[in-house]
Amino acid sequence: MNGVLVVGGAGYIGSHTCLNLSQRGFTPIVYDNLVNGHREFAKWGPFEFGDVRDRERLDQVLSSYKPIAIVHLAGLIDVGLSVKKPIDFFDSNLAGSTTLFAAAMQARIDKLVFSSTCATYGIPLQVPIREDHPQSPINPYGKSKLMVEQILKELQFRNDFRSVILRYFNAAGADPQGRIGEWHTPETHLIPLTIASVQSNSALKIFGTDYPTRDGTCIRDFIHVCDIAEAHGRGIDHLMAGGESVALNLGTGRGTSVSEIIEAVRRISGKEMKVELCPRREGDPPELVADNALAKATLGWRPTFDLESIIESAWNWHQKMVSRLSLGPEAPNELT
Numbered sequence: 001m002n003g004v005l006v007v008g009g010a011g012y013i014g015s016h017t018c019l020n021l022s023q024r025g026f027t028p029i030v031y032d033n034l035v036n037g038h039r040e041f042a043k044w045g046p047f048e049f050g051d052v053r054d055r056e057r058l059d060q061v062l063s064s065y066k067p068i069a070i071v072h073l074a075g076l077i078d079v080g081l082s083v084k085k086p087i088d089f090f091d092s093n094l095a096g097s098t099t100l101f102a103a104a105m106q107a108r109i110d111k112l113v114f115s116s117t118c119a120t121y122g123i124p125l126q127v128p129i130r131e132d133h134p135q136s137p138i139n140p141y142g143k144s145k146l147m148v149e150q151i152l153k154e155l156q157f158r159n160d161f162r163s164v165i166l167r168y169f170n171a172a173g174a175d176p177q178g179r180i181g182e183w184h185t186p187e188t189h190l191i192p193l194t195i196a197s198v199q200s201n202s203a204l205k206i207f208g209t210d211y212p213t214r215d216g217t218c219i220r221d222f223i224h225v226c227d228i229a230e231a232h233g234r235g236i237d238h239l240m241a242g243g244e245s246v247a248l249n250l251g252t253g254r255g256t257s258v259s260e261i262i263e264a265v266r267r268i269s270g271k272e273m274k275v276e277l278c279p280r281r282e283g284d285p286p287e288l289v290a291d292n293a294l295a296k297a298t299l300g301w302r303p304t305f306d307l308e309s310i311i312e313s314a315w316n317w318h319q320k321m322v323s324r325l326s327l328g329p330e331a332p333n334e335l336t
């Protein structure tokens with residue numbers, strides 16, 4: 001079996017990565033404890049329930065499938081929660097990763113693609129952000145990811161354990177065929193929150209309208225989840241072809257403001273929506289945009305979805321999900 005173990009494969013980005021891997025002829029083996037994932041998202045290969053911190057279970061799964069490589073996306077992702085519960089984040093994201101790497105090395109697997117984040121850069125000194133920008137995360141979530149990056153760099157030199165580190169900017173959109181999509185509880189990301197506001201006729205909170213940007217709201221780099229998934233597939237191909245360890249930004253290189261997202265959701269949904277203007281939140285940089293030249297050069301990768309198709313695929317997915325989501329007045333309404 002041409003298996004790739006996808007740890008965290010029942011989540012948003014993991015499930016799209018499994019779809020991409022299966023299209024390339026790999027069998028994605030999903031390993032997930034379902035703390036935030038969905039069993040029904042594991043559609044393209046076997047599902048194995050397990051925690052990334054459970055060494056015994058990992059050993060069992062690795063010895064029964066003998067995958068050729070690993071994609072590691074498992075972890076906790078809510079930045080605000082990481083400030084309140086840092087230990088949970090270091091336990092899941094950091095201790096989980098070292099347990100996985102030790103199990104992989106014992107099973108003689110030496111190729112891994114790791115989900116990192118632009119949050120490892122902290123408040124950027126210049127934008128667009130290149131991979132050699134100083135990494136100075138400002139919350140436990142970003143710190144846990146940076147520590148894992150540092151461990152992977154050590155393993156590369158000392159143990160010949162090669163990795164492709166992918167620093168995603170803002171993942172967004174859904175499978176254009178609507179089979180899978182973004183499903184976080186609670187949701188903290190702008191596009192699904194904007195769509196939820198339209199669907200539930202409740203006000204979307206905009207945090208900060210006086211930033212030094214073109215319309216005063218924050219600017220982010222929204223990249224389609226299928227473009228991110230494609231980079232994982234290419235990351236595996238890169239390692240299989242003997243490519244060196246590398247850390248790459250995954251973004252479009254184009255910034256979109258919060259107001260522009262709201263306008264695009266209005267246009268695509270054809271519906272009006274309410275907004276509530278709120279003060280800035282601590283720790284939100286005005287602008288986060290990727291320099292993606294290194295990912296393009298290393299993987300021959302290009303982002304292929306524009307903002308319109310990101311919002312359209314997200315809208316279609318959330319319309320499909322609307323009956324399953326709880327959109328009461330207590331629904332989360334924060335932007336990260």
Ligand SMILES: NC(=O)c1ccc[n+]([C@@H]2O[C@H](COP(=O)([O-])OP(=O)(O)OC[C@H]3O[C@@H](n4cnc5c(N)ncnc54)[C@H](O)[C@@H]3O)[C@@H](O)[C@H]2O)c1
Pocket residue numbers: 007008009010011012013014031032033034035036037038050051052053072073074075076077092096115116117118167168169170171172183184
């Ligand atoms: N969504 C984004 O915009 C974004 C941006 C940058 C980086 N990332 C990173 O990408 C990865 C995937 O993000 P996502 O948006 O798909 O999140 P997600 O929550 O949908 O997926 C994470 C998956 O990991 C699983 N998981 C969590 N802890 C686990 C554990 N201890 N053992 C086994 N499985 C566990 C969850 O059940 C879930 O299925 C994360 O590592 C995240 O930090 C995401």
